[in-house]
Amino acid sequence: xxxxxxxxxxxxxxxxxxxxxxxxxxxxxxxxxxxxxxxxxxxxxxxxxxxxxxxxxxxxxxxxxxxxxxxxxxxxxxxxxxxxxxxxxxxxxxxxxxxxxxxxxxxxxxxxxxxx
Numbered sequence: 197x198x199x200x201x202x203x204x205x206x207x208x209x210x211x212x213x214x215x216x217x218x219x220x221x222x223x224x225x226x227x228x229x230x231x232x233x234x235x236x237x238x239x240x241x242x243x244x245x246x247x248x249x250x251x252x253x254x255x256x257x258x259x260x261x262x263x264x265x266x267x268x269x270x271x272x273x274x275x276x277x278x279x280x281x282x283x284x285x286x287x288x289x290x291x292x293x294x295x296x297x298x299x300x301x302x303x304x305x306x307x308x309x310x311x312x
Contacts, residue, residue, distance in 0.1 A: 198277050205231060205270050212288045220295065223251070226263045227298060229291070234269040243276075244268045244290040252300030266294040 200208065209231060213221070227248070234242060248264025268290055277283035293311045306312040 198274050198279055198283050200270075200274065200283070202231075202270075208284060209268065209287060209291075212284060212291060216288075216292070216295075220292065224295060224298065226261060227266060228263040229266045229268075231268040231270045233271040241272050242269055243273050243286065244294045246294040246297035248298065250298060250300040264298060266291070266298070268294075 209229070213229065245267050246264070247267070268287065273283060273286050273290065277286050289311060293306055296306045296309070296311055301309075303312055
């Protein structure tokens with residue numbers, strides 16, 4: 197298990213996001229990406245979660261719409277990572293997985309693509 201301060205985790209998340217290919221993030225707009233600890237009693241245990249309306253099901257966004265949200269669960273990611281490299285890889289996979297949901301991909305398709 198690896199543990200980072202919130203500042204270090206935020207920096208790692210930013211680095212991972214910035215390293216994603218342009219074609220993966222080009223259409224990403226009005227999406228807030230954040231992290232928090234998932235409450236211990238909450239089930240199922242998740243690495244991340246997308247909350248919003250995927251592009252494939254939404255109409256036209258109007259002025260003042262609240263952003264969709266991608267939340268990474270720091271405590272769960274750290275708990276399942278043996279070292280910093282493993283954490284970085286798990287953050288990348290989770291971030292890409294949740295971005296995939298934004299673009300309308302379901303878990304079956306994400307598994308097929310290797311991002312679940």
